[in-house]
Amino acid sequence: MINTIIKRIQKRFYRWVEARLPAAPEIQLKQKNIYILPTRYGWLMLLIIVLILIAATNYQNNMGYMAGFVLLSIGSLSTFYTYRNLRQLKIKMIKPKAVYAGESATLEIEVINQTQQYRASVGIGETKVKMSLLDVPQQSSSQFTKTFLVTKRGWFEVPRMVISSVFPFGIFQVWSWFKTPYQILVYPKPIPAPINLSDSNHGNEEGSNSVKGSEDFYSVKEYQPGDPLKQVMWKAYARGRGMLSKEFEDKVGQQKIFSWQSVAHYEKELALSYLCHELIEANKKGIDFGLEMPDQKFDLANGDKHLYDCLTALAIF
Amino acid sequence: MLIFVQALVLFPLWFEIPTWVTASTIALMFFKFLSYRLQIKLPAWIVLIFVFSALAGVYFHFRTISGRDAGVSLICLMYGFKLLESKSYRDAALTLFISFFIMVMAFLFNKSIVMGLYLLLAMIAILSGLVALNSIHGFQGLKHLSKISGVALLQALPIMLVLFFLFPRLPGPLWAMPDSSQGGTGISDSMSPGDIGSLTTFDDPAFRVKFESTVPSANDMYWRGMVFSDYDGYTWREGVRSPTRTANIPNFTSRYQYKVQMEPNQSRWLFGLEQLATSPNGTFLFNDFTWRRPRKITTQFSYSAEAVTYDYQGVELSAVHRNVNLQLPATGNERTRQWAQQLFTQSSSTQDFIQRTLNVINQQEYSYTLTPEVLEEEVVDGFWFDTQEGFCEHYAGAFVFIMRAAGVPARVVTGYQGGEYNPYGDFYLIRQSDAHAWTEVWVDNQGWVRVDPTAAIDPSRVEADLRTRATRRDSWFSDKEFGFDLPQGFLQKLQLRWDAIKSFWDDSLMGYGQDQQNNWLSKLGIKSNQWRFLGYGLVFTLIVSGLVFGLWLLRKSSKRDPIEKYYELLKAKLMKQEVIISSHWGPKAILELLQQEHPELHKKYSTPIKFYIAIRYKKVSDKDNLQQRFKTQVKAL
Numbered sequence: 001m002i003n004t005i006i007k008r009i010q011k012r013f014y015r016w017v018e019a020r021l022p023a024a025p026e027i028q029l030k031q032k033n034i035y036i037l038p039t040r041y042g043w044l045m046l047l048i049i050v051l052i053l054i055a056a057t058n059y060q061n062n063m064g065y066m067a068g069f070v071l072l073s074i075g076s077l078s079t080f081y082t083y084r085n086l087r088q089l090k091i092k093m094i095k096p097k098a099v100y101a102g103e104s105a106t107l108e109i110e111v112i113n114q115t116q117q118y119r120a121s122v123g124i125g126e127t128k129v130k131m132s133l134l135d136v137p138q139q140s141s142s143q144f145t146k147t148f149l150v151t152k153r154g155w156f157e158v159p160r161m162v163i164s165s166v167f168p169f170g171i172f173q174v175w176s177w178f179k180t181p182y183q184i185l186v187y188p189k190p191i192p193a194p195i196n197l198s199d200s201n202h203g204n205e206e207g208s209n210s211v212k213g214s215e216d217f218y219s220v221k222e223y224q225p226g227d228p229l230k231q232v233m234w235k236a237y238a239r240g241r242g243m244l245s246k247e248f249e250d251k252v253g254q255q256k257i258f259s260w261q262s263v264a265h266y267e268k269e270l271a272l273s274y275l276c277h278e279l280i281e282a283n284k285k286g287i288d289f290g291l292e293m294p295d296q297k298f299d300l301a302n303g304d305k306h307l308y309d310c311l312t313a314l315a316i317f
Numbered sequence: 318m319l320i321f322v323q324a325l326v327l328f329p330l331w332f333e334i335p336t337w338v339t340a341s342t343i344a345l346m347f348f349k350f351l352s353y354r355l356q357i358k359l360p361a362w363i364v365l366i367f368v369f370s371a372l373a374g375v376y377f378h379f380r381t382i383s384g385r386d387a388g389v390s391l392i393c394l395m396y397g398f399k400l401l402e403s404k405s406y407r408d409a410a411l412t413l414f415i416s417f418f419i420m421v422m423a424f425l426f427n428k429s430i431v432m433g434l435y436l437l438l439a440m441i442a443i444l445s446g447l448v449a450l451n452s453i454h455g456f457q458g459l460k461h462l463s464k465i466s467g468v469a470l471l472q473a474l475p476i477m478l479v480l481f482f483l484f485p486r487l488p489g490p491l492w493a494m495p496d497s498s499q500g501g502t503g504i505s506d507s508m509s510p511g512d513i514g515s516l517t518t519f520d521d522p523a524f525r526v527k528f529e530s531t532v533p534s535a536n537d538m539y540w541r542g543m544v545f546s547d548y549d550g551y552t553w554r555e556g557v558r559s560p561t562r563t564a565n566i567p568n569f570t571s572r573y574q575y576k577v578q579m580e581p582n583q584s585r586w587l588f589g590l591e592q593l594a595t596s597p598n599g600t601f602l603f604n605d606f607t608w609r610r611p612r613k614i615t616t617q618f619s620y621s622a623e624a625v626t627y628d629y630q631g632v633e634l635s636a637v638h639r640n641v642n643l644q645l646p647a648t649g650n651e652r653t654r655q656w657a658q659q660l661f662t663q664s665s666s667t668q669d670f671i672q673r674t675l676n677v678i679n680q681q682e683y684s685y686t687l688t689p690e691v692l693e694e695e696v697v698d699g700f701w702f703d704t705q706e707g708f709c710e711h712y713a714g715a716f717v718f719i720m721r722a723a724g725v726p727a728r729v730v731t732g733y734q735g736g737e738y739n740p741y742g743d744f745y746l747i748r749q750s751d752a753h754a755w756t757e758v759w760v761d762n763q764g765w766v767r768v769d770p771t772a773a774i775d776p777s778r779v780e781a782d783l784r785t786r787a788t789r790r791d792s793w794f795s796d797k798e799f800g801f802d803l804p805q806g807f808l809q810k811l812q813l814r815w816d817a818i819k820s821f822w823d824d825s826l827m828g829y830g831q832d833q834q835n836n837w838l839s840k841l842g843i844k845s846n847q848w849r850f851l852g853y854g855l856v857f858t859l860i861v862s863g864l865v866f867g868l869w870l871l872r873k874s875s876k877r878d879p880i881e882k883y884y885e886l887l888k889a890k891l892m893k894q895e896v897i898i899s900s901h902w903g904p905k906a907i908l909e910l911l912q913q914e915h916p917e918l919h920k921k922y923s924t925p926i927k928f929y930i931a932i933r934y935k936k937v938s939d940k941d942n943l944q945q946r947f948k949t950q951v952k953a954l
Contacts, residue, residue: 060616063424069480073473
């Protein structure tokens with residue numbers, strides 16, 4: 001009974017918090033968005049201070065008073081110490097990449113410290129209890145990566161995050177909530193179709209103007225998951241330039257149109273997964289492909305951009 | 318680290334708690350260390366058995382588990398056990414915060430300045446432990462850790478002082494404390510032969526005195542403590558006595574103003590320079606002119622007082638008082654009684670009788686020794702006629718006996734005599750070894766006259782300054798130990814200086830109480846509503862110091878890098894040239910933009926921007942030089 005009431009209050013509170021949250025790619029932490037409260041050890045310390053002062057009064061012990069007041073001063077000063085640890089930090093969120101369902105999505109957050117002061121043990125996480133701690137030295141930045149396991153296709157909404165610190169004494173905790181303006185796009189999980197979907201393949205009939213082929217390479221681009229491995233410039237990779245893919249102007253090859261109709265008799269998610277797999281495969285082979293969904297139609301084309309457009313359509317279907 | 322903190326915190330307590338408790342806490346720490354090293358874990362039920370046996374041990378040792386000593390022992394043990402089972406953040410934090418409390422417990426036993434410094438050190442250790450606990454680097458960088466906590470402590474000290482002086486004090490304890498199990502050394506509430514003599518070996522300070530203006534001679538410094546008028550043939554005790562009424566006090570004139578700072582003596586009487594009149598705050602003047610407090614003095618305690626001279630002209634001794642001060646056991650010491658009556662009949666007056674008695678002490682073979690022959694029966698006879706040796710209590714007791722036997726009202730007074738002057742602190746230190754007993758005799762129209770029979774035999778004891786008596790102390794510090802000749806009195810000077818510091822510590826800090834608080838508030842002109850004033854003062858200073866501190870700390874943290882400032886300046890200059898720069902662009906993006914769209918500006922601006930990139934993102938050996946060049950270039954734009 002009481003639990004449910006507390007839960008409801010909590011829910012409303014967080015709704016209120018969330019409504020106030022800025023959703024910008026870069027947030028500056030300042031007085032307006034930093035909160036502070038004693039930790040439970042802070043309350044314990046207060047209790048101990050009260051005990052010490054009572055004992056000091058009773059035994060007329062001035063040394064006890066002194067110790068009690070020193071602790072009290074340190075306790076109150078640590079509001080500043082702790083607050084100072086978060087103040088004027090900048091949180092910069094990097095646009096997350098799309099993932100397939102069942103994979104883990106990574107959210108990269110950069111914490112930038114432009115001030116002259118070392119920030120120790122800054123934590124970022126979903127709740128104030130579970131978080132990863134990092135130091136942010138003066139005039140530099142630190143990278144937090146937070147991974148989420150995503151199971152459902154569509155837009156994955158990154159939960160409200162919190163940046164927090166209890167440094168140095170753990171008496172007070174300062175924190176600030178923030179939210180990424182980005183959502184993570186989750187494609188369906190690719191599953192090989194049990195049947196050949198290319199019976200909806202109109203391409204073969206028209207596919208006469210066979211090709212100059214994939215030899216006609218015209219540009220280089222950064223490797224993206226789904227790129228055919230044989231197009232990776234392995235030589236460049238060996239030289240340490242990263243994964244680069246050759247892009248080919250290949251107008252030709254087979255042509256495949258995948259349609260919702262061909263898989264509509266499967267369960268919806270499964271059907272989308274099949275389509276997803278086939279699209280990726282088609283792209284790997286470097287053939288022209290198209291997609292026909294009930295509400296959207298993609299003409300024959302190729303290349304990664306085309307693939308991702310199609311996958312996006314599947315993801316949000 | 319935790320073990321280290323614990324050892325540091327418990328160390329001062331080890332000397333106060335029973336040996337077996339000390340031993341077990343050390344054993345627990347040692348065991349924790351071992352189990353940490355060897356990675357073994359004790360089953361919970363064994364720990365539980367240990368805990369219960371410790372509990373039982375404390376109970377059987379003290380027959381209680383409450384009270385100061387038992388409580389402290391118990392907490393020490395439990396604290397040790399807590400460490401044994403601590404693994405997680407929670408346990409460690411708990412142990413560290415409890416350490417603060419344990420640390421304060423040590424103050425119950427010892428309040429010296431050394432202890433204060435030691436505990437400052439312990440506090441830094443605890444705070445460092447907390448910092449380490451909350452830092453991702455743990456216990457690495459011990460210097461860094463102690464710097465953080467040291468700075469915090471330094472910043473906390475001024476606030477502490479304000480709170481300390483403004484925090485309202487109560488006159489007494491909140492609840493009655495069980496008697497401390499150890500008695501203080503000092504003059505006791507009765508006097509038997511040998512009582513005071515036994516004190517002469519104690520060099521502990523009894524109290525310190527600061528005179529306002531005029532200072533009496535050392536001869537005149539009789540610090541009155543108690544008056545004994547009841548004699549049972551062996552022991553002198555306090556007689557019938559009660560708080561006096563103002564109407565019963567004879568007229569008096571003030572002589573000396575002074576301030577006393579008392580060490581706790583676990584008793585209720587205060588000492589004052591004779592004669593005593595108006596009593597300090599919270600103290601009662603009794604009709605034998607002694608001061609009494611309603612509670613035992615268990616902590617350091619300061620009071621202001623004055624010495625007066627009474628005018629006994631025309632004052633009669635009441636019948637009750639006459640009887641009380643003539644009381645003697647019905648029988649015993651017959652030789653002395655007869656001798657006294659005989660001498661009295663030969664004397665012309667009471668004064669003459671007193672003088673004749675003192676002459677006997679002075680001229681006959683009465684000697685002054687700390688180790689007189691011990692007498693069990695007919696104590697006065699044996700001393701007066703046979704052994705003729707004793708300490709001040711022998712003389713005072715016998716003298717009063719003689720007076721009373723002759724029908725002259727007399728009584729024994731105990732307290733301290735003399736004092737050692739400390740030039741560095743401008744105060745007199747009275748030690749336990751200055752304990753003394755003397756007498757008072759009622760002389761018509763002169764009232765109670767002080768007679769010190771001991772002075773009759775051994776004037777040096779009263780007249781000589783303390784140094785002559787200190788030969789004993791000097792021999793402890795023989796020059797031979799140092800292997801060279803020290804200037805005479807070097808150690809004594811050092812000791813006096815140290816005592817002056819201690820006196821400041823004890824007087825101004827440890828002795829600070831309600832009286833002192835009242836005093837300075839009254840000096841400021843705040844006589845009523847003092848608590849309200851203190852409250853306002855506290856709130857005010859807290860808010861102001863909080864604001865000042867906060868601003869200062871935060872200002873420091875937001876101080877920006879000069880390079881960044883110049884970079885902003887550069888960007889501002891570009892903006893003036895109507896280049897549109899988005900706030901989130903990095904220097905490289907700006908460089909590209911200039912190259913593409915403002916080639917004329919690119920020439921001028923590319924070097925400083927490249928410098929900036931180098932300063933920020935590249936490892937350069939000669940950074941200072943680069944920074945300097947960057948600054949001048951930006952300025953030149």
